[in-house]
Amino acid sequence: MTLIAQIKTATEAALKSLFPDTDFPGNIVTVNQTKPEFTGDYTVVLFSMVKILRKKPDEIGTLLGQQLLQDNSDLFASYDIVSGFLNLNIQDKFWASFLLNHFNDPHFGEKPKKDRRVMVEYSSPNTNKPLHFGHMRNIFLGYAVSEILKATGNQVIKANLINDRGIHICKSMIAWMDYAEGATPDSTGIKGDHLVGDYYVRFNEVYKQQIKEQVAAGKDEKQAEKEAPIMLAAQELLRKWEAGDTDTRNLWKQMNVWVYKGFNVTYKKMGIDFDKFYYESQTYLLGKSIIEEGLQKHVLFKKEDGSVWIDLTEDGLDQKLLLRGDGTSVYITQDLGTAKLKYDEYKLDQSIYVIGDEQNYHMQVLKLIMQKLKEPSAPGIHHLSYGMVELPSGKMKSREGTVVDADDMIAEMVSLARTQTEEAGKTDGFSQDELQALYEMIGLGALKFYLLRVDPKKKMIFNPKESIDLHGYTATFIQYAHARICSILRKEGYEKMPKNIRFQTFQLTEVLLPAEKKLAVMLEQYCSIVDDAARELNPGTICNYSFQLAQLFNSFYDQHSISHAENTEKKHLRLMLIIMTASILRHSMRLLGISLPEKM
């Protein structure tokens, strides 16, 4: 149980024994960390009790303070009442025993495994172009949320639904057929996803040009858009694909393989993995059976032309098409099918979709339809919506090539890490391989942290002209604090983290200094931070915490010597503090997919 929870429970118990005849509502006790300008560690707010007890806050505080001290003498050292707030001082020996129990636990912050299955779908790229900066936010978010949910005991399935069919693929295909002259990744040395993406851009160039020509020849613009030869060719290709035309399918397979190879290189570089892949070419026909059932249950209805609809006007939305008159699927049809497929396969308690906020409406409709159809998967559907990453000039558009490419971005960050390390003259004692690994750790860490530290639901603006910082509120800062701790531990003879320890006999006799206590308090809070992050599905919570912890450590490091502590007791105490700090930094960053170096 976390300390705040303990204090809450103790306070509730104290209230009960003080006022046995009073009925208290469940949320009567609020416990906060005491503001730095007051003495105390944790604070109970007294105002909420005034009305029920018909006593003055200070009077309640005195009674409560005395009772708490009397019942929990091992926990509370003293209390202090300041204008309606009961400030409690925690016994130093509580912190000492907390450290002894947990300082060497690499799993501190995790919860026991439970039988709750969660699927997190993320990345879910189209196969007509390479990944860009916006995708990275999605991917890092999905990965981090998965890891955070695992740490809180969930069984997590990381899923990637690859959108490998549709008109956009055909666009790349037709441009490749017309202009590539048989170019392949091998023949050109271009990464497969980039090669295919180049022809997607090429398609749009040609398309624009053809529209221009047709408009010049007197057609109106809408007509020109519809009748541009290259667009007609792409649509024809899609028809052939759906009819199963061998040549078309072969080219499609070929180009997709190029793209997958490229994606895998990028995923690997990012340190991202998946447990399950779905391919839209295999799922796009799903959902029709659900619709059939829906018709029988009269949840859905058919129009004269044979198209199938659902009426969501009672829910404040519109009528929504679920199946075309000719019986073919639309986007939401296959999503209904995939949702059911996921559930049937894994019996999911929760199914999280990491998808941009532009699809809020779509996801709302999806969940609503599943609810109305009484599908068992419906309650678990959850849209983890995140804001778009925009450039100062506006949205990124891959059609127009105004995107920040993922591979480029990673390379740039790694190179930035190298430059800054070299400038700082910190390359001594590393082999070339070690340096390369370090640069990747720093560059990629900075990138991930930059994208994860902001609340997912907020859109963010990224200025490519300003490089991502390696100072201040960054992963680098945390990595640096970790490297410093490791350096101390190396000098103290702990090459690897000490297994068990000479501190078993540790006895606290001296008063904790402010900087020591602050660190201990912060360390103790880690469990509830992980909990918060899991509940809110927000890795930013972890970023905040880890940065603050690293900051506290740096400040501590500046004030107090560890190796040359005043005496053995202090030395052991501080070693426990920094060992646990390093351990939690590592753990928390692992949840975000960020590694920490032992030297930098």
Added chain:
RNA sequence: GGUCUCGUAGCUCAGUUGGAUAGAGCAACAGCCUUCUAAGCUGUGGGUCUCAGGUUCGAAUCCUGACGGGAUCACCA
């Protein structure tokens, strides 16, 4: 127009069951390396929490309205 969402320091952002004098980082300025890594530490300046009402002992936080930005409302995916 309907629905959703955001608005906090010059910039980027924290601040979640309403709690004490609203916090970080960057940028600016001033200090700190003979002692465990200065990618660090300490300090200074910088705020009408968009605005106006309301609820409350107490509001950046909850409610209503206004203003401003964004998304969405396809037989596209």
